[in-house]
Structure formats: C-alpha cells, structure tokens
Amino acid sequence: MxxxxxxxxxxxxxxxxxxxxxxxxxxxxxxxxxxxxxxxxxxxxxxxxxxxxxxxxxxxxxxxxxxxxxxxxxxxxxxxxxxxxxxxxxxxxxxxxxxxxxxxxxxxxxxxxxxxxxxxxxxxxxxxxxxxxxxxxxxxxxxxxxxxxxxxxxxxxxxxxxxxxxxxxxxxxxxxxxxxxxxxxxxxxxxxxxxxxxxxxxxxxxxxxxxxxxSNSPDAVQSTKHGLLLSQKLNHHESFIKHAWSKVSSRVYGGENIKEGLKAFSERRAPIWKNPAKL
Known part of the structure; x- marks a missing residue:
C-alpha cells in the first residue's frame, strides 16, 4: 500500500x-x-x-x-x-x-x-x-x-x-x-x-x-552526490578520505540496496530498490 x-x-x-x-x-x-x-x-x-x-x-x-x-x-x-x-x-x-x-x-x-x-x-x-x-x-x-x-x-x-x-x-x-x-x-x-x-x-x-x-540505487546516488560536493571544497586526497568514511558511504556498504543490486546482477534482472535508511 x-x-x-x-x-x-x-x-x-x-x-x-x-x-x-x-x-x-x-x-x-x-x-x-x-x-x-x-x-x-x-x-x-x-x-x-x-x-x-x-x-x-x-x-x-x-x-x-x-x-x-x-x-x-x-x-x-x-x-x-x-x-x-x-x-x-x-x-x-x-x-x-x-x-x-x-x-x-x-x-x-x-x-x-x-x-x-x-x-x-x-x-x-x-x-x-x-x-x-x-x-x-x-x-x-x-x-x-x-x-x-x-x-x-x-x-x-x-x-x-x-x-x-x-x-x-x-x-x-x-x-x-x-x-x-x-x-x-x-x-x-x-x-x-x-x-x-x-x-x-x-x-x-x-x-x-x-x-x-x-533506476539506480538511491543510496549509491546520494553517496556519489556527496562525493561531488566534497570535491568542490577539498583537494583530491581529502575529499576521497572524507567521502570514504562518511555516513552516506557507510549506509551504502551496510544497507540492503547494495545486496539487492549485486544479487539482481547475478540473477540477470532489474533491481528493486528500497528507500534509503534515514541518516
């Protein structure tokens, strides 16, 4: 519903x-x-x-x-x-x-x-x-x-x-x-x-x-956008490190959508994404 x-x-x-x-x-x-x-x-x-x-x-x-x-x-x-x-x-x-x-x-x-x-x-x-x-x-x-x-x-x-x-x-x-x-x-x-x-x-x-x-994982999209924003403010290394350890990156790697995306690829079907967890 x-x-x-x-x-x-x-x-x-x-x-x-x-x-x-x-x-x-x-x-x-x-x-x-x-x-x-x-x-x-x-x-x-x-x-x-x-x-x-x-x-x-x-x-x-x-x-x-x-x-x-x-x-x-x-x-x-x-x-x-x-x-x-x-x-x-x-x-x-x-x-x-x-x-x-x-x-x-x-x-x-x-x-x-x-x-x-x-x-x-x-x-x-x-x-x-x-x-x-x-x-x-x-x-x-x-x-x-x-x-x-x-x-x-x-x-x-x-x-x-x-x-x-x-x-x-x-x-x-x-x-x-x-x-x-x-x-x-x-x-x-x-x-x-x-x-x-x-x-x-x-x-x-x-x-x-x-x-x-x-059509893409909302978790991954939002983490990628966060990385883009950091790249406008920081040098290459600083933006990389801050992005890697950010809350949005942790949500990607610990969330359900990464599992769904990889499983869907293995099963040769379109993924069914869920709403991202609140940070």
Missing amino acids: TVALVPPAHSDELQISFPENHVLLLTLNRPKSLNAMTPQMSDDLGRALDWFENEPSLWVVIVTGAGRIFCAGADLKAWNKNQQAGSSKEQEGLEGDPYGFGSISRRQSNKPFIAAVNGGAFGGGTEIVLNCDIVVASHDAKFALPEVKRGVVAAQGGIPRLSHIAGHQLASEMLLTGRTISATDASNRFGFVNAVVPADQLLPTALAIAKEIL
Missing part, C-alpha cells in the same frame, strides 16, 4: 506535485511577475526542500517555473524600497541564510536537483540553476547575472559556482559584463546546461533524466 505524501503548508506562490514515484516537482508560481522571488516564495521553497531532504521516499527534485520565465531573480522594486528607506541589510541576510537564493543557490543536498528552465533565468534565477546538478533548458531560454548593471553583486553563490564550472575567463565574461547568453552558449561554451530542447519537451526531458537516476 502506497502512503500518500503530504507536503508542508505553502502559499500559491509555489506549486508542489509528484509526477512520478520518488520525484518531487516544485513549480515557481508567480507567472505575472516572471516568478521573481519574494520572501514568501523563498520560505515556501525552504519548507518544501527541508521536507524533501528528510522524506526517504523522495529521491529527486525538479524545479521549474510557471509561465514564460523560469525565474527573473530578486524583486528589485521591493529591494529598491528597502534601500531608499535605509532598511536593507544584505550582508546580515547572506550570513544568516545557509541555503541562499530561493533556498537553493547554496543548498548542499545529497539528493539530485534538476532544473527545467523555461524561457530564461536571470540574477538569482541563474544562481539557482548553477547549483542544480542537471539543467535542461528550452531553446528560447536565456541566462544572465546582470547584478553589476544594477549596482549589486551575484553574492548568493553564483560567483564560485560559475567559476568552478566555466573557469575564470568565461565566468568573468558573464559576471563583469552582465551579458545575457543563450541556452546554446550556456551549454556549449559555459558548460552549465546539459540539454537544450523544444519548449514542449522541457518537462518530459527532465522527467526522463529523473527516471534514469531512479
């Missing part, structure tokens, strides 16, 4: 659905405002993702946007009001928020995140995309980190992530000019988009990738 999942309370600025077993779909839902991030939407995302992290039956999350734009970034009109009133405290906010823009741009999750980018991502929207593991974009999608054009900085995690992915020179091209790039350039030159597809194939492609991940 399958138990129905009950997500945490959220406003209509976020849509939550389950398009496949083990898959959570989060849809930013302010289409008239091009899904510009509000405190409410960020809080909704934070609660939903904290729940996702702790729900063993959810293995992959897909993030997309309603309407014609994935996410236009921060609500600059609200930001302007705070600045003009002298009540803006950006640095304190950055330091006190471990998860970043939309509760995603600096989130260090062992579970895979897939971004399905419709139309475009700008500012914080691109910073969200840069911290996802796999990115699918529609042909018409565009990306930009235009903060310098508005006197602000892409400080929500986009600078180190883009530099790590694209290298210093290409990262500088986007960050220092504020230039908008196409989905094709984001894929071929900058390297942070995995697939560029027709708009009507965006979610089907993201779901197909999610299902490909789901």
Whole structure:
C-alpha cells in the first residue's frame, strides 16, 4: 500500500506535485511577475526542500517555473524600497541564510536537483540553476547575472559556482559584463546546461533524466552526490578520505540496496530498490 505524501503548508506562490514515484516537482508560481522571488516564495521553497531532504521516499527534485520565465531573480522594486528607506541589510541576510537564493543557490543536498528552465533565468534565477546538478533548458531560454548593471553583486553563490564550472575567463565574461547568453552558449561554451530542447519537451526531458537516476540505487546516488560536493571544497586526497568514511558511504556498504543490486546482477534482472535508511 502506497502512503500518500503530504507536503508542508505553502502559499500559491509555489506549486508542489509528484509526477512520478520518488520525484518531487516544485513549480515557481508567480507567472505575472516572471516568478521573481519574494520572501514568501523563498520560505515556501525552504519548507518544501527541508521536507524533501528528510522524506526517504523522495529521491529527486525538479524545479521549474510557471509561465514564460523560469525565474527573473530578486524583486528589485521591493529591494529598491528597502534601500531608499535605509532598511536593507544584505550582508546580515547572506550570513544568516545557509541555503541562499530561493533556498537553493547554496543548498548542499545529497539528493539530485534538476532544473527545467523555461524561457530564461536571470540574477538569482541563474544562481539557482548553477547549483542544480542537471539543467535542461528550452531553446528560447536565456541566462544572465546582470547584478553589476544594477549596482549589486551575484553574492548568493553564483560567483564560485560559475567559476568552478566555466573557469575564470568565461565566468568573468558573464559576471563583469552582465551579458545575457543563450541556452546554446550556456551549454556549449559555459558548460552549465546539459540539454537544450523544444519548449514542449522541457518537462518530459527532465522527467526522463529523473527516471534514469531512479533506476539506480538511491543510496549509491546520494553517496556519489556527496562525493561531488566534497570535491568542490577539498583537494583530491581529502575529499576521497572524507567521502570514504562518511555516513552516506557507510549506509551504502551496510544497507540492503547494495545486496539487492549485486544479487539482481547475478540473477540477470532489474533491481528493486528500497528507500534509503534515514541518516
């Protein structure tokens, strides 16, 4: 018997659905405002993702946007009001928020995140995309980190992530000019988009990738993701040692799914994976 999942309370600025077993779909839902991030939407995302992290039956999350734009970034009109009133405290906010823009741009999750980018991502929207593991974009999608054009900085995690992915020179091209790039350039030159597809194939492609991940052991996938995160922070030897002795690695080698995977191989059949044990 399958138990129905009950997500945490959220406003209509976020849509939550389950398009496949083990898959959570989060849809930013302010289409008239091009899904510009509000405190409410960020809080909704934070609660939903904290729940996702702790729900063993959810293995992959897909993030997309309603309407014609994935996410236009921060609500600059609200930001302007705070600045003009002298009540803006950006640095304190950055330091006190471990998860970043939309509760995603600096989130260090062992579970895979897939971004399905419709139309475009700008500012914080691109910073969200840069911290996802796999990115699918529609042909018409565009990306930009235009903060310098508005006197602000892409400080929500986009600078180190883009530099790590694209290298210093290409990262500088986007960050220092504020230039908008196409989905094709984001894929071929900058390297942070995995697939560029027709708009009507965006979610089907993201779901197909999610299902490909789901065909693998969730224990092994989450341990592998943990290893990838460590490799961004530590040198080769340190990341190897820390990963080898991590809780997620211990769960792999002491869990049921490793036994099932090896047994299924011996029996020439598809494995039947179980939800990972809580760490």
